Amino acid sequence: MDMGKVNEKIREFEEIILKKEKKPYEGELFTGVDLGTASIVLCVVDEKGSLVSGAFERCGVVRDGIVVDFVGACEIVRRLKKQVEEILGVSLDKASGAIPPGVTEGSEKIVKNVLEGAGFTVTAIVDEPTAAAEVLKVTEGAVVDIGGGTTGISILKKGEVTSTYDEATGGHHMNLVIAGSYGVSYEAAEEMKRTKEKEEDIFRVVLPVIDKMAHIVKNFITGQDVEKVYLVGGGSALKGFERHFESSLGTPTVKPYNPMLVTPMGIALCALERRP
Numbered sequence: 001m002d003m004g005k006v007n008e009k010i011r012e013f014e015e016i017i018l019k020k021e022k023k024p025y026e027g028e029l030f031t032g033v034d035l036g037t038a039s040i041v042l043c044v045v046d047e048k049g050s051l052v053s054g055a056f057e058r059c060g061v062v063r064d065g066i067v068v069d070f071v072g073a074c075e076i077v078r079r080l081k082k083q084v085e086e087i088l089g090v091s092l093d094k095a096s097g098a099i100p101p102g103v104t105e106g107s108e109k110i111v112k113n114v115l116e117g118a119g120f121t122v123t124a125i126v127d128e129p130t131a132a133a134e135v136l137k138v139t140e141g142a143v144v145d146i147g148g149g150t151t152g153i154s155i156l157k158k159g160e161v162t163s164t165y166d167e168a169t170g171g172h173h174m175n176l177v178i179a180g181s182y183g184v185s186y187e188a189a190e191e192m193k194r195t196k197e198k199e200e201d202i203f204r205v206v207l208p209v210i211d212k213m214a215h216i217v218k219n220f221i222t223g224q225d226v227e228k229v230y231l232v233g234g235g236s237a238l239k240g241f242e243r244h245f246e247s248s249l250g251t252p253t254v255k256p257y258n259p260m261l262v263t264p265m266g267i268a269l270c271a272l273e274r275r276p
């Protein structure tokens with residue numbers, strides 16, 4: 001894994017989303033949709049796997065990996081689809097989705113239904129850690145996804161996910177602690193967490209939540225021969241998160257630039273790889 005190259009790709013995707021850009025592309029387009037607790041991200045790559053376009057919206061339609069507001073989720077995906085179609089000037093008909101590790105078959109069906117409800121034909125449903133590993137180019141170690149709702153751990157051996165665990169502690173729980181500590185609303189807490197100027201104070205306040213996440217991970221990976229931990233998911237975005245995690249775990253831990261965008265990019269790459 002070359003973290004420099006991975007980070008370059010993520011920066012490129014971030015810029016594409018922020019500037020609502022399209023990049024020149026070759027051949028067919030492949031779309032990946034990441035339905036999360038806190039955000040829904042759509043990513044489009046071309047047949048060479050180059051980034052083409054994308055879009056993102058914050059939401060609250062999924063909880064702990066389960067879609068709780070079906071109509072709302074369809075509406076957001078439809079909106080993102082339309083936005084990217086307008087940027088590209090072509091229609092996107094096919095898409096792939098993803099499910100967190102260890103969820104029931106029903107969840108796979110719901111993700112498929114949401115994408116279909118938004119007007120897509122679904123070509124594949126992949127699992128989130130496999131999608132993330134595709135971007136990170138890792139085949140061994142633990143992919144730890146700190147999402148809005150949960151901390152998910154997937155152990156990879158020879159490129160295959162061999163075991164997974166998911167527990168409810170994520171960015172949402174950080175917000176609850178910030179809201180309580182500063183006496184502000186949940187929404188204000190979410191904004192504070194993303195404000196750079198307050199980063200150090202916020203980090204101290206949410207440290208018990210980060211410790212809990214590290215504890216969840218440590219319990220699961222102990223004895224499983226994990227040499228490296230790869231952080232993904234927006235919940236790990238706080239500065240210094242990886243250093244604290246590493247010292248709590250005692251296992252080398254790396255975090256790419258903007259970890260929130262890793263899985264969505266991976267879903268689009270998996271869509272390309274598993275083209276029908």
Ligand SMILES: Nc1ncnc2c1ncn2[C@@H]1O[C@H](COP(=O)(O)OP(=O)(O)OP(=O)(O)O)[C@@H](O)[C@H]1O
Pocket residue numbers: 035036037038039040062064065145146147148149150170171172190193194232233234235236237238259260
């Ligand atoms: N810059 C940032 N600093 C701190 N936290 C951030 C930042 N950006 C995003 N987050 C947090 O990341 C979380 C969302 O991450 P992500 O989009 O990976 O989750 P999700 O996929 O929606 O959730 P889940 O995987 O649990 O279903 C939110 O709690 C959000 O507050």
Ligand SMILES: [Mg+2]
Pocket residue numbers: 035036037145147148233263
């Ligand atoms: Mg997620």
